[in-house]
Amino acid sequence: MTINPPKAAPPLCLGTMPYSVSEGSRDAFRLLWKSVETEIPDEFLQHVDRVVFRKYSDLGDAICFPCPLREQEAVAALKALEGCAAAAIANIRGFRREREISVTLEHVASLLMSTYITNIDGLDKCSPEAKKRIPDTDLNRAQSILYRRLSAGLYETKNRGEYYHIHGSLDATKTLEMIGLPAFNPGLTDYHDCVDIIERATKRFSGAELEKLNQEHRQAGAPVLTNEKYRKTAHGRVMASLPLFTVKPLSMNTPPVPFSESADEPSQCLQGLRVIELCRVIAGPAIGRSLAAHGASVLKITSSRLPDVPFFQLDVNTGKHTTSLHLKDPGDVSIFESLLATADVIIDGYRPGVIASLGYRPEDLAEKAAQRGRGIVYVVEDCFGGTEKGAEWAGRPGWQQIADCITGVAWEQGRFMGLNEPVVPPFPMSDYGTGCVGTVAALSGIYRRATEGGSWICRTSLTQFDTFLLSLSTYPADVQDQLRREHDPQFFELRHYDSVEEISQRALCSVKYLHPNLFADHIMQKAYSEAYSGTVSWPKGPLKVDGIKIGHVRPARPNGYDKPTWDGWESDESLLDA
Numbered sequence: 001m002t003i004n005p006p007k008a009a010p011p012l013c014l015g016t017m018p019y020s021v022s023e024g025s026r027d028a029f030r031l032l033w034k035s036v037e038t039e040i041p042d043e044f045l046q047h048v049d050r051v052v053f054r055k056y057s058d059l060g061d062a063i064c065f066p067c068p069l070r071e072q073e074a075v076a077a078l079k080a081l082e083g084c085a086a087a088a089i090a091n092i093r094g095f096r097r098e099r100e101i102s103v104t105l106e107h108v109a110s111l112l113m114s115t116y117i118t119n120i121d122g123l124d125k126c127s128p129e130a131k132k133r134i135p136d137t138d139l140n141r142a143q144s145i146l147y148r149r150l151s152a153g154l155y156e157t158k159n160r161g162e163y164y165h166i167h168g169s170l171d172a173t174k175t176l177e178m179i180g181l182p183a184f185n186p187g188l189t190d191y192h193d194c195v196d197i198i199e200r201a202t203k204r205f206s207g208a209e210l211e212k213l214n215q216e217h218r219q220a221g222a223p224v225l226t227n228e229k230y231r232k233t234a235h236g237r238v239m240a241s242l243p244l245f246t247v248k249p250l251s252m253n254t255p256p257v258p259f260s261e262s263a264d265e266p267s268q269c270l271q272g273l274r275v276i277e278l279c280r281v282i283a284g285p286a287i288g289r290s291l292a293a294h295g296a297s298v299l300k301i302t303s304s305r306l307p308d309v310p311f312f313q314l315d316v317n318t319g320k321h322t323t324s325l326h327l328k329d330p331g332d333v334s335i336f337e338s339l340l341a342t343a344d345v346i347i348d349g350y351r352p353g354v355i356a357s358l359g360y361r362p363e364d365l366a367e368k369a370a371q372r373g374r375g376i377v378y379v380v381e382d383c384f385g386g387t388e389k390g391a392e393w394a395g396r397p398g399w400q401q402i403a404d405c406i407t408g409v410a411w412e413q414g415r416f417m418g419l420n421e422p423v424v425p426p427f428p429m430s431d432y433g434t435g436c437v438g439t440v441a442a443l444s445g446i447y448r449r450a451t452e453g454g455s456w457i458c459r460t461s462l463t464q465f466d467t468f469l470l471s472l473s474t475y476p477a478d479v480q481d482q483l484r485r486e487h488d489p490q491f492f493e494l495r496h497y498d499s500v501e502e503i504s505q506r507a508l509c510s511v512k513y514l515h516p517n518l519f520a521d522h523i524m525q526k527a528y529s530e531a532y533s534g535t536v537s538w539p540k541g542p543l544k545v546d547g548i549k550i551g552h553v554r555p556a557r558p559n560g561y562d563k564p565t566w567d568g569w570e571s572d573e574s575l576l577d578a
Contacts, residue, residue, distance in 0.1 A: 021061045022053040025076035032077045039247045047084040051101045060105035066487040068416035068474040071429045076108045078436035079543045085443035089269040099546040107542030113427045118315040121534040135558045139307040140171040147194045148172035155202035163224035164210045165405040170307040220397040224422045227408025238391035245441040245460035250366040252454035254375040268295025275345040280308045284349020284381045285316035286435020292319030302559045319552030324560030327358045345377045352395045366455035375455035377445035381438045385461025400431045403462030421496040426507035434465040531557030549576040
């Protein structure tokens with residue numbers, strides 16, 4: 001793609017003072033910890049005054065993305081609160097000290113586009129050659145064929161000015177046939193032709209009719225609302241009454257589970273904890289990836305019969321072991337339950353009710369944990385949230401684009417681009433943000449189990465992250481004007497029907513041109529992955545806490561690579577010093 005050099009422009013300004021991402025991050029951090037005080041241990045708050053937001057250069061204070069919402073500030077604040085949690089856990093392991101917590105802002109920006117800059121032997125997500133290096137888990141050919149991939153898209157309905165995001169998820173057939181199109185169309189390969197045919201089919205229906213079809217076919221579509229309209233829905237009102245995440249006791253009939261004692265301070269605060277991750281795609285696995293960066297043994301369990309996006313695994317499987325078990329197979333169930341017997345944390349990122357339908361309700365797992373005398377921490381991440389309150393959309397399937405559309409994020413992006421229509425933002429930023437939220441929630445549950453005992457359930461959702469993001473407000477008008485002048489004009493030619501991949505690739509080209517240092521070697525970490533038979537490069541984490549190390553001791557591997565065991569895990573602790 002050809003990039004037109006952006007017009008020369010002065011630094012972003014707010015009034016007469018340059019806009020500062022670090023100042024914005026401090027403001028977001030204060031709002032964040034005050035808003036979740038009821039859900040986090042008091043000990044986390046003892047560290048908030050030790051937080052600093054660092055930068056290598058002026059780039060750290062730059063707004064890097066062509067977006068109107070404070071994505072960098074929101075995630076920087078969340079990583080800071082994660083640092084407070086890590087410091088508090090390190091202290092209860094018997095080594096109390098004053099610990100500075102630092103968040104490097106350039107690394108926050110790289111985290112938000114992680115899947116687009118992670119690569120193997122220099123081949124990134126946009127490289128056709130990369131697909132040959134990644135095991136194909138796109139079992140239903142939903143990602144590999146353009147026509148089917150565009151079944152996940154934002155289109156206008158038959159009512160002018162009304163928009164709906166249909167979503168073929170990991171199997172496009174149901175969505176395409178639902179709107180009257182063939183599941184496969186081999187002769188249709190041009191991007192604009194595909195978009196035109198799918199939007200024309202979508203325009204045969206109103207938003208209400210598409211809602212009914214989605215419910216009948218159990219598909220992950222949703223109307224595209226402004227934030228004002230979302231807040232007036234029954235679901236929006238319920239979600240407004242909830243904090244960013246909740247941490248509640250499942251039962252309190254087991255004693256505290258202190259961390260293993262050692263004469264030496266552990267190098268990572270979660271060393272010795274075992275985490276089972278039951279997730280796909282990005283948001284849920286991002287929680288597991290962060291817990292692995294704190295030293296937990298994270299075992300990602302997927303089924304070889306379930307599809308997943310292949311390239312994402314190169315990113316979100318960093319630091320883990322991965323194995324394949326099918327939880328409807330008696331033999332695999334037996335293995336799974338042997339793994340559960342010594343697990344400390346479960347991460348559930350599937351459609352609400354799926355894991356429970358297999359016989360593993362959180363309450364049942366808490367009962368099993370009581371029988372062994374050690375509580376468990378159950379972490380739930382989904383799209384809509386609101387399960388505890390019975391909100392109208394709780395239980396519906398969804399993805400990042402669905403959350404961005406339902407909450408009003410897409411409309412804010414469209415307005416920023418000078419359009420009277422919504423546009424899905426670039427990159428999986430809400431996915432990564434939700435992963436950060438889930439990490440803080442999990443650390444809160446882990447701390448409470450260690451100090452108070454019992455089993456705990458932690459819940460968050462993509463819509464809760466988006467609600468927090470929107471609460472930070474959009475950038476001021478003059479800052480948005482400056483972003484529009486700086487970024488590639490081709491980005492602003494995009495429309496509502498353009499795919500998240502097209503939007504992200506254009507944004508990536510513009511960010512690379514404007515901020516090449518975000519892609520420099522010192523931003524990245526490298527390690528040889530036997531599983532991928534190549535060197536994987538991924539963004540370094542933004543968080544540092546005095547006295548402990550944060551990072552991964554193994555590179556990524558594809559789903560299902562390892563044996564289903566907690567024993568014999570390889571590790572390379574030299575990666576912690578890279």
